[in-house]
Amino acid sequence: MIAINDTLNVRREPPRWRSFSKAFWDATREKRLLLQYDPTSDRYQHFPRACSIVTGSPALEWREVAGKGEIFSYTIARRARPPFAGHEPFFIVLVTLDQGVNVMANMVKCSLEDMKIGLRVKPYWAQLSNGTHLLMFQPDR
Amino acid sequence: MSMHDAAIVGYAETKIVEKSERDIWELQAEILDSLLQRTGYEKGEIDGMITSLSMTAAGNPFWSQAVADQLSLELDFCQSIDIGGCSPAAAVVRASLAIDAGLCSTVLCLFADTQASDSSRERPRSIVPEWQQPYGYLGPPAAFGLLSQRYEHQFGLDYTALGKLAVTQRGHAVLNDLACEKLRKPITVEDYLNSRMIADPIRLLDSVMTCDGANGLLVTSKKGAERRGLTKCAVPVGYGERTNYRASESVVDVTETGHLPAGERAFAQAGLKPKDIASFHPYDDFIIAIMIQLEMLGFCKQGHGCDFIKAHDFTHTGDLPLNTGGGQISGGQIGLASGGTNLVEAVRQLFGEGGRRQVGNTGNALVTGIGGIPYGRNWMSSAVMILKADA
Numbered sequence: 195m196i197a198i199n200d201t202l203n204v205r206r207e208p209p210r211w212r213s214f215s216k217a218f219w220d221a222t223r224e225k226r227l228l229l230q231y232d233p234t235s236d237r238y239q240h241f242p243r244a245c246s247i248v249t250g251s252p253a254l255e256w257r258e259v260a261g262k263g264e265i266f267s268y269t270i271a272r273r274a275r276p277p278f279a280g281h282e283p284f285f286i287v288l289v290t291l292d293q294g295v296n297v298m299a300n301m302v303k304c305s306l307e308d309m310k311i312g313l314r315v316k317p318y319w320a321q322l323s324n325g326t327h328l329l330m331f332q333p334d335r
Numbered sequence: 336m337s338m339h340d341a342a343i344v345g346y347a348e349t350k351i352v353e354k355s356e357r358d359i360w361e362l363q364a365e366i367l368d369s370l371l372q373r374t375g376y377e378k379g380e381i382d383g384m385i386t387s388l389s390m391t392a393a394g395n396p397f398w399s400q401a402v403a404d405q406l407s408l409e410l411d412f413c414q415s416i417d418i419g420g421c422s423p424a425a426a427v428v429r430a431s432l433a434i435d436a437g438l439c440s441t442v443l444c445l446f447a448d449t450q451a452s453d454s455s456r457e458r459p460r461s462i463v464p465e466w467q468q469p470y471g472y473l474g475p476p477a478a479f480g481l482l483s484q485r486y487e488h489q490f491g492l493d494y495t496a497l498g499k500l501a502v503t504q505r506g507h508a509v510l511n512d513l514a515c516e517k518l519r520k521p522i523t524v525e526d527y528l529n530s531r532m533i534a535d536p537i538r539l540l541d542s543v544m545t546c547d548g549a550n551g552l553l554v555t556s557k558k559g560a561e562r563r564g565l566t567k568c569a570v571p572v573g574y575g576e577r578t579n580y581r582a583s584e585s586v587v588d589v590t591e592t593g594h595l596p597a598g599e600r601a602f603a604q605a606g607l608k609p610k611d612i613a614s615f616h617p618y619d620d621f622i623i624a625i626m627i628q629l630e631m632l633g634f635c636k637q638g639h640g641c642d643f644i645k646a647h648d649f650t651h652t653g654d655l656p657l658n659t660g661g662g663q664i665s666g667g668q669i670g671l672a673s674g675g676t677n678l679v680e681a682v683r684q685l686f687g688e689g690g691r692r693q694v695g696n697t698g699n700a701l702v703t704g705i706g707g708i709p710y711g712r713n714w715m716s717s718a719v720m721i722l723k724a725d726a
Contacts (some may be wrong), residue, residue: 201470215465247584247585266485266711267481267589269483269534271471271472272535273476274471281471286477288711311485
């Protein structure tokens with residue numbers, strides 16, 4: 195069984211946020227996960243956008259969520275570009291949060307044996323150099 | 336319908352190479368010259384041009400004008416098209432509509448890219464840097480890894496069936512002198528199964544190799560073609576296109592794609608059923624994309640792709656000839672021009688010019704496109720085009 199890298203030693207540059215995604219990144223300073231919520235359609239959405247994916251309206255709210263969910267799908271990256279090069283293999287996962295949105299992330303504290311579609315997960319926050327954190331996931335045991 | 340009144344009267348294609356020593360405009364000039372020689376048109380008669388974007392010119396917001404300037408074309412209709420691998424099929428339809436609307440009469444559809452030797456990705460304004468790059472997401476291989484894993488979870492996946500498609504396409508590339516030389520060696524299903532993992536369960540032999548090259552088509556009105564005595568024509572008789580399938584949903588079934596609605600539309604327009612298709616030229620960035628398109632286009636039910644593959648012969652002499660030039664996976668992927676590889680091969684077959692790989696039935700051909708990798712979905716754009724010879 196191959197050993198999967200948790201990518202925590204990868205030196206990631208903090209991403210640049212957009213005018214409409216700043217609130218998401220600001221909340222990650224306190225390891226809080228915000229999702230955009232559209233009160234008209236009663237739906238959550240992610241990644242953050244400037245308008246509702248249902249109605250097109252910009253009248254969106256931010257709601258804090260626990261970030262629990264389950265693995266929707268996963269792949270093992272065997273090749274990567276810098277700064278991930280040399281840290282392969284690692285998981286890239288899609289997680290369906292309990293609010294009904296799919297989120298892409300890396301996975302920590304999870305072996306290949308543990309990984310399966312449907313696995314319950316919770317957030318793991320990886321610190322970035324500007325004080326924000328990157329959302330990752332770990333098994334919710 | 337107006338689309339039916341247009342005709343593809345010529346095709347051209349360069350050799351696909353690992354890295355081009357010639358600049359992108361030199362490749363385009365070869366395509367232009369080849370089309371003029373073949374059809375007897377003069378450069379001055381071309382009054383419309385649609386060009387795909389290129390990774391080479393990424394960041395140039397004046398791309399179609401730059402091409403027109405380099406090739407010295409004087410145009411009444413000039414645009415580039417940017418829906419990735421759907422662009423070539425979409426260009427033919429847009430050319431047909433522009434001709435029908437009286438904007439122009441003869442349109443050069445030009446697809447070229449030299450991304451392997453000369454790529455400039457200048458700050459793409461997209462979701463990638465903020466939401467995908469921080470996770471080491473290598474774009475298409477990871478996307479298709481996630482898709483394949485999910486497909487296997489929902490339906491099961493027989494990798495020997497996918498291997499059969501890889502072997503068939505490779506056999507076709509061996510017969511295609513324009514395919515990338517590095518790829519023109521036969522492979523076996525065992526080779527496929529044993530090839531190294533890129534993004535599990537995507538293997539090396541599931542994947543395209545980045546190459547350089549160009550191709551193109553000349554589109555004019557059917558009446559115009561008749562007047563000039565151009566007897567070999569390919570006519571778009573059905574077309575469907577869908578971008579951002581299920582855009583308003585946050586969790587989508589990644590095994591279902593925009594080819595479902597696009598295919599329904601294309602088949603209805605053409606008055607054909609999947610069983611009527613004489614040859615199939617699906618966009619092939621990864622092997623599993625071919626299987627999913629077989630399902631979405633109604634050749635078999637969703638989840639039954641592997642069984643369908645095992646029950647049919649996709650060689651050029653088989654019951655459903657598929658990507659008879661080797662496709663992109665065995666021919667080489669020429670960046671944003673790559674959809675033209677499948678499209679030009681379909682036209683070549685309809686013209687009866689397939690040579691050693693000529694299909695028996697040239698009544699029609701089905702061509703598709705796939706374009707763009709979104710967040711947590713399968714692909715951004717799906718295109719489906721049905722062509723008939725001299726309809």
